[in-house]
Amino acid sequence: DGGITQSPKYLFRKEGQNVTLSCEQNLNHDAMYWYRQDPGQGLRLIYYSQIVNDFQKGDIAEGYSVSREKKESFPLTVTSAQKNPTAFYLCASSTIAGADTQYFGPGTRLTVL
């Protein structure tokens, strides 16, 4: 089955700790995205990547880092510099031509203890 997987589904972080969220896709999409969603809010773009070994900051990149070493994978690290990381994190992917519709993974819910 083609799709986007995210792990873990739930993640708990202690203050001062870095954590990494996984995102993998087998859709052969070039572009991948990370969004953050807070309760009652829309999605805000953290980082995106259109090609391996290249990525761009979105609207709220501070306190986050990413890598894109493989086309299929786009992990997100939430660093201790992110002061309010409790949120629902969504990974998406798309082609970069034509419709460029974004499709989403199931999400990771991060809670700071």
Add this chain to the structure above:
Amino acid sequence: QKEVEQNSGPLSVPEGAIASLNCTYSDRGSQSFFWYRQYSGKSPELIMFIYSNGDKEDGRFTAQLNKASQYVSLLIRDSQPSDSATYLCAVNWSSGSARQLTFGSGTQLTVLP
């Protein structure tokens, strides 16, 4: 700043009625418009996209686009309780060679049996 505005609701309609969801956007250069459905605790799933002025129908769903008024809407005919969800409007815009989506905060729809 690219902005997408939606009525937050909640919007309640009786089963079998037409639900009308509205969205306005600020960037006149936007070319692509998307509607996603998000059930509570789940990730967004694509319902429809529209590029051209006018109506686009897919089953019980109709998307309407008016670029002159910077307005896009989603009509759901014969609403069912299973349609109860938050509906996110997303607008595509270009930044150099990259294309991004800006999301509205969503409209919560409840279909009453």
